[in-house]
Amino acid sequence: MPNLSSLISLLPSPSEEDIALVTKAYEFAEKAHAPQKRFSGDPYFYHAYETAKILAELGMGPITVAAGLLHDTLEDAAVKPEVIEKEFGKEVLFLVDGVTKLGKLRYHGAERHIESLRKLFIAMSQDLRVLIIKLADRLHNMRTLQYVRPEKQFRIASETLEIYAPLAYRLSIRRINRELENLAFPYVYPKEFETVKKLVGEREKENAARLEKFSRSVKKALAKEGLTAIRTDARVKSYFSLWKKLERKNMEFEKVYDVLALRVIVPSIADCYQVLGIVHGTWRPLPGRIKDYIAFPKPNGYRGIHTTIFTGDGGIIEIQIRTEEMHRLAEFGYASHLAYKEKPPKAGGNRLGLLWLASFIPFVGAGKNAAKPAQGKTSDIPEWIKQIAESQTEAVQHGDFAQNMETDFFQFRVFVFTPKGDVIDLPLEASPVDFAYAIHSDIGDHMAGAKVNSKLVSLDTKLRNGDIVEIITKEGSHPSSKWLDLAKTSFAKKKIRESLDVEKKKF
Ligand code: MN
Numbered sequence: 001m002p003n004l005s006s007l008i009s010l011l012p013s014p015s016e017e018d019i020a021l022v023t024k025a026y027e028f029a030e031k032a033h034a035p036q037k038r039f040s041g042d043p044y045f046y047h048a049y050e051t052a053k054i055l056a057e058l059g060m061g062p063i064t065v066a067a068g069l070l071h072d073t074l075e076d077a078a079v080k081p082e083v084i085e086k087e088f089g090k091e092v093l094f095l096v097d098g099v100t101k102l103g104k105l106r107y108h109g110a111e112r113h114i115e116s117l118r119k120l121f122i123a124m125s126q127d128l129r130v131l132i133i134k135l136a137d138r139l140h141n142m143r144t145l146q147y148v149r150p151e152k153q154f155r156i157a158s159e160t161l162e163i164y165a166p167l168a169y170r171l172s173i174r175r176i177n178r179e180l181e182n183l184a185f186p187y188v189y190p191k192e193f194e195t196v197k198k199l200v201g202e203r204e205k206e207n208a209a210r211l212e213k214f215s216r217s218v219k220k221a222l223a224k225e226g227l228t229a230i231r232t233d234a235r236v237k238s239y240f241s242l243w244k245k246l247e248r249k250n251m252e253f254e255k256v257y258d259v260l261a262l263r264v265i266v267p268s269i270a271d272c273y274q275v276l277g278i279v280h281g282t283w284r285p286l287p288g289r290i291k292d293y294i295a296f297p298k299p300n301g302y303r304g305i306h307t308t309i310f311t312g313d314g315g316i317i318e319i320q321i322r323t324e325e326m327h328r329l330a331e332f333g334y335a336s337h338l339a340y341k342e343k344p345p346k347a348g349g350n351r352l353g354l355l356w357l358a359s360f361i362p363f364v365g366a367g368k369n370a371a372k373p374a375q376g377k378t379s380d381i382p383e384w385i386k387q388i389a390e391s392q393t394e395a396v397q398h399g400d401f402a403q404n405m406e407t408d409f410f411q412f413r414v415f416v417f418t419p420k421g422d423v424i425d426l427p428l429e430a431s432p433v434d435f436a437y438a439i440h441s442d443i444g445d446h447m448a449g450a451k452v453n454s455k456l457v458s459l460d461t462k463l464r465n466g467d468i469v470e471i472i473t474k475e476g477s478h479p480s481s482k483w484l485d486l487a488k489t490s491f492a493k494k495k496i497r498e499s500l501d502v503e504k505k506k507f
């Protein structure tokens with residue numbers, strides 16, 4: 001049940017102004033969604049509330065939490081943007097509007113569109129907070145997916161696995177990434193889910209007991225050396241990440257050493273190394289399994305020390321040693337960076353811009369003296385993210401803060417949709433002619449007209465981000481030489497020329 005004071009209690013030391021903002025957004029959203037219900041039968045407002053609560057739990061500031069409460073008011077409660085701006089200011093409207101636009105994107109399972117769609121997400125999320133609100137929104141929708149019609153469940157769950165979970169991972173928000181993956185797993189891969197469930201399910205009770213017992217032994221061993229200001233956190237590998245690992249290990253369960261992990265959280269970095277020493281002095285470590293991600297952080301910024309030890313009773317457990325700060329960063333990633341940056345709304349808004357991408361990969365473009373991550377680990381970062389990150393880092397180094405993404409990378413591309421929702425990535429100022437040829441040269445060759453967002457348009461219309469484009473074809477239609485001027489892509493130009501040549505030969 002929604003509860004305003006429990007939501008407010010999650011805000012870190014809120015000012016009176018912060019409390020007033022969240023309270024107002026809460027009451028506004030409750031009223032705006034009053035007549036609506038969710039598939040579960042709950043009032044629609046529950047969804048707005050739960051989304052805001054996830055954001056508050058991530059440590060996001062009052063503006064983001066307020067925008068979370070309001071995130072569906074434009075689309076689902078027909079509130080006018082002017083009203084949001086008047087009541088809550090430009091910045092809240094900017095966030096709500098961004099989330100609304102992202103909500104229009106659909107993933108239809110075409111492999112070739114995944115990367116474009118991810119790109120589009122980033123491009124449209126001018127502010128990282130938009131993306132984080134969208135992640136919170138999706139997380140609550142996934143938590144309530146059982147109420148959705150079965151034929152929609154698969155699409156939503158696949159979209160979650162292909163788009164949202166990887167984005168959460170890239171932002172190092174592991175807590176959301178893990179939950180999204182685990183909620184989507186049984187819908188997308190029911191057979192595999194059952195296999196893993198059976199495999200782990202048999203050992204579940206035994207595992208919990210083993211971890212509990214081992215945690216006590218570790219605390220005792222550390223206390224003997226005077227380390228008492230620690231806490232531990234047991235974690236059993238999630239079904240989805242276990243399945244991914246099993247696939248890499250040819251389904252040999254015995255080769256997965258980190259099914260059980262114990263996190264030891266300590267006050268300082270020096271303590272981390274001391275804990276490692278005590279652990280290795282007490283239990284025998286597995287050779288080759290010691291990873292010092294404090295000295296050599298992972299490309300996504302993750303830090304901590306990992307080691308795997310024989311527990312002495314035939315078991316193997318991974319130990320992850322971190323400070324509180326490392327732990328928070330590992331769970332909340334970039335969300336935790338942002339939480340402290342949010343200031344109360346100012347006139348003219350306070351957008352953070354896309355500069356955050358520069359810090360997306362901490363080591364891209366970092367100074368010569370910066371610690372480098374383990375070799376080759378950056379290979380799973382898509383080329384286009386590296387390019388953006390590099391260009392942003394350069395901008396920062398040249399003190400060129402004003403030069404943000406809007407005048408940069410994405411200025412050169414537009415992303416538009418087919419009526420089915422597939423994403424087509426075109427150069428800036430592309431026309432329906434380019435679009436038609438990008439779909440299929442046959443469609444281009446027989447184009448008779450085009451609709452953009454359901455309206456008939458002329459063929460020289462410049463397409464804009466998010467447009468839905470539909471091509472009208474006729475058997476008797478053929479390209480004209482004028483189209484060569486309308487086409488931006490060399491592919492379309494080439495196809496038009498070929499087609500013109502064929503037509504010429506006919507006469
Ligand atoms: Mn929503």
